[in-house]
Amino acid sequence: MGPRAAAAAAAKIASTYDMVEPMTYLYVSVVKARDLPTMDVTGALDPFVEVKLGNFKGVTKHLEKNPNPVWRQIFAFSSEHLQSNQLEVVVKDKDMIKDDFVGRVLFDMTDVPARVPPDSPLAPQWYRLADRSGEKLRHGEIMLAVWKGTQADEAFPEAWHSDAHSLPLEGLASTRSKVYYSPKxxxxxxxxxxxxxxxxxxxxxxxxxxxxxxxxxxxxxxxxxxxxxxxxxxxxxxxxxxxxxxxxxxxxxxxxxxxxxxxxxxxxxxxxxxxxxxxxxxxxxxxxxxxxxxxxxxxxxxxxxxxxxxxxxxxxxxxxxxxxxxTAYHVLDESTHYASDLQPSAKKLRKGAVGILELGVLSARNLSKANTYCVAKYGAKWVRTRTALNTLAPRWNEQYTWEVFDPCTVLTVAVFDNTYCLGGEAASKPDQRVGKVRVRLSTLEIDRVYTHLYPLMALSPSGLKKTGELHLAVRFTCTAWANMLGMYGRPLLPKMHYTHPISVLQLDYLRFQAMQMVAARLGRAEPPLRREVVEYMLDVDSHMFSLRRSKANFYRVTSLFSGAVAVARWMDGICKWKNPLTTVLVHVLFLILVCYPELILPTVFLYLFMIGAWNYRRRPRKPPHMDTVLSHAELAHPDELDEEFDTFPTSKPGDVVRMRYDRLRSVAGRVQTVVGDLATQGERAQSLLSWRDPRATAIFVMLSLLAAVVLYVTPFQVVAVVAGLYLLRHPRFRSKQPSVPFNFYKRLPAKTDMLL
Incomplete structure (x- = not known):
């Protein structure tokens, strides 16, 4: 990509919040006050500020015995809460029984200026305090800034929102949006x-x-x-x-x-x-x-x-x-299947960015929880939206941006129910999981905005439950086409993982330790990103045994053979002349390829091209989401789910553990039978030349020598025609008995008789 194209892409990205709906807010910045009059008989003053707009208000902290307090707090009132034509900023004195009125400043909503980023921030001004009748006080001024803006305003993440006015002070901080970074x-x-x-x-x-x-x-x-x-x-x-x-x-x-x-x-x-x-x-x-x-x-x-x-x-x-x-390794803190960052720890070894990822967290609907927030993770950057309180259909409309260094990575977005914001005993309870969405960047088209509703599902011991739908907007913008295409030919992990590999067991241990470090570091932020949130985002329990996951993976393996089985059935129909016209066409194609062998490879690749071109019209129109059928979540037995969510070590009584152990042995027996059959077929192929069966090996060796002589003196086209016509012979020339090569292969020895 040339400099002009890169500049155009950067200009496009600079237009922030273009994927979400603009939301209007009234911002009130309470900076400080000076020369406040004393109210108590002792001459002390414990001032705080109330910002009122209709039935909604925001309150600053009170500062003890301070006539020149400094608060530096910002309040944001949503356009849905603009129920009054007047904004009232009241300075009060904290008292044990009833707070004393000190003074106030009134603003007419029609006089409040509007500010659109990237305009310069609005400078705060000094305002004289007035009494209840509107007379200016002899002493007392407050520094304020009042303006109308959107969620793109830089004051938005740090503002106290009007829908949180009824929350206790200890829970207010947990309702704000925040950006976190994983430790290096x-x-x-x-x-x-x-x-x-x-x-x-x-x-x-x-x-x-x-x-x-x-x-x-x-x-x-x-x-x-x-x-x-x-x-x-x-x-x-x-x-x-x-x-x-x-x-x-x-x-x-x-x-x-x-x-x-x-x-x-x-x-x-x-x-x-x-x-x-x-x-x-x-x-x-x-x-x-x-x-x-x-x-x-x-x-x-x-x-x-x-x-x-x-x-x-x-x-x-x-x-x-x-x-x-x-530092030449990449420290894995998440599963490699859902990795969002594959760069080495050393900054000098990292490659340049190949694109920009933009995420718009729009809204949700039909949620099962009322105080929800979203967490998105990509690379080392975590973002947390504000908590939408007392609504099952929240509207966040927040947009975030990440640099992309590898397109074969995954963005993870999850929804949680905020219990900490309620304060008191509820704050000690873990935030409840509502659901998760994963988006693989390589499945996205360049510069296209994907706006879809993703279903949210929660799996619990009681079964699978649909907990709502999450509305997201995702866009992947490429800034370096050549580098991005070159990524497909490079190793997934840094070179050190292949030249000096770490064992699988040790890598699992290190991944668990990295998860604990990330969770501990983000848990010390303000507001904290709680441990249960981090562990859910990083899939900390993905390595634990689950009968449901085992079944899902087993059927995934068996489904891989469905294509080969379909081809074998098609070929069997051709050989048995079930459709004579198709069989004749296959004969013609076969003879052409034998007579002109130089057309074999071009025909194969042309066929692959035609299949790919034909499937283009059936390409996915939106990124894939969680598949409950593939995960075997809908048909899972309640006891299997209860076992999946059991603690480690188990906390269940002995008879339950005994029953589950017997069931596990039954399922594992079927799995080991299938794996054993696959191993047996491979060992029979090895025994062709191992002289484990001297007579079988002697027969195969002599037949190989005879085949070498025949193939040497016979043209390849003749051999191919004879073999092909024999394979495609009419059913009247076929026997019901298995073929001689098949019988010979089935009689070869394997290592099954050596097992205890």
Missing amino acids: LAYLKVVAIAAQDVVPAEKGRALAPTIAKIQLGGQVRRTRPGQPGGSANPVWNEEFMFVAAEPFDEPLVVTVEERVAAGRDEPVGRVIVPVAAPYVPRNDLAKAVDSKWFNLSRALTADEAAAGKKDSKHFSSKIHLRLSLE
């Missing part, structure tokens, strides 16, 4: 090589076998014992991977312990290493990293720590470690 994660590689001059924890006792315990925050890994009999210089040579999050506040703690008994380890030395340069180097280019010797300080036992002793240095004891931050 990297893999920390620790190679525990050896230790030197290790002394036992108790003097006068022989050294027991030693291990190295490596801890980074809540991640703990242990090596195997160095030598069975114990040694002052143990050798481990074991490698571990941890997930570290910038700014790397948590240090790496390596403790050498001796295993004095089963389940009892006594610490004998410890080293604490900050996870930052120069202690731990960054390995951006997959180069060899030098190892280092670290001095071990004496690790106190539990009894010594309780007695108040302090660590004393033992510089004779050392540990040999190789530490590095492997």
Whole structure:
């Protein structure tokens, strides 16, 4: 794409909120006040501001004993709530029984100016306070800014909305829209090589076998014992991977312990290493990293720590470690099937963006919950819409933008019921899931706005329930055509995942740890993105066993063979002359291809082209959504769903667990039979030349030699014609018995008779 085209695309993207319906708001910015008059007999003043518009009002926090308060709060009143022609801003004094009136400012709605982004922000002004009769006070001014705008205004995310006027203060923050970013994660590689001059924890006792315990925050890994009999210089040579999050506040703690008994380890030395340069180097280019010797300080036992002793240095004891931050990997915090980011951790290794993703969260209808908000995740950026209170048909009309680095990624949008906004005991309850939508970017056409209603479904132990519909607008704009097309020929993950692969088990463990870090970091934001929200977005429980998922995946595998089965049935009909005209046409095509073999490959690819062109008119018109039939959610038995939502370890009584175990054995038996049959067919093919059956292998070898001689002296066209005509022979020349090659193959040995 040239510079002009890129500039045009950027200009198009700059027109924000073009995919959603504009919503008008009255914004009131309460900045501060000065020289307020005192109201109490003590001369103190605890001022706060009430912003009233008809039956709706917003209240600032009160500031104790402050005649010159600073609030800096913005209130937004929706056009649906403009029930009065006057806006009233009242300054009051907080009191135990009844709040005292200090002064007010009135605004006529016809005089409020309108502001359209990207206009300059409206400057606040000082207004003299007046009493109830309208007379100006001798003392007291308040700085305000009042204007009309839309949800595209930069004040919108931080504003207190009028529909939340009845909420407690502790719940107001959770109703606002917010943008979050996942922490920057990297893999920390620790190679525990050896230790030197290790002394036992108790003097006068022989050294027991030693291990190295490596801890980074809540991640703990242990090596195997160095030598069975114990040694002052143990050798481990074991490698571990941890997930570290910038700014790397948590240090790496390596403790050498001796295993004095089963389940009892006594610490004998410890080293604490900050996870930052120069202690731990960054390995951006997959180069060899030098190892280092670290001095071990004496690790106190539990009894010594309780007695108040302090660590004393033992510089004779050392540990040999190789530490590095492997930033050439991508830290997976979500399933690779639904990944939204595949870039490496190192900024220097990341490629440029290939496009822009725009999402408009429009509305929803027929929801099962009344206080709902949306969360969307793509890459490291999370967005949360404001909470629409007391409505089953919310209208958010909020638009967000992401950079796209790989089109083969997935946008995830979910709807939740906000319980925290109610405050009190309800705030401690988890936010309820309403439903989820996934949109794969590669299924979207460029520069097209997809505006559709997506069904929301919630699966619970009681069954599948439709919880509403979510109205979204999605647009994918490409800014680098050549780079985007080139992505289809590149590996999905960074090169390090293939040159130095991480085992599947370790990758699952690291993914779980990354999820926990992301959930903990976003849970500390204000307002917090709660743990249950993050875990639902990242599919934290996707690895847990589910009989429903197992059935769905099994039938997905079997459906893959439906195409081959259809071709086999068609070919069987051709060979049995069920449709003589079609069989004759196949004979003609077959003879043409045999006589002109150079047309075989062009014919195959032309046929593929024609199939693709024919299917173009039946292409999907909108992105796919959750398929309940494919997921086997509609036909799932209630007990299967109850098992899926059971805790781990299980919390069910023994008889229920026994019944489910027996059912699992029954289903697993059928699965293992199918897998065993597939393995048997492959092993029979291997046994053709393995001399497991000497007579069968001898027959096959001699037939192979004979076939080689015949094929050498016979033209290829003759062999192809004879084989083809034999395959397409008329049914009167066919026998009801299985063919000789089929019988020969079925008699070949497999490894089934070697199983216990």
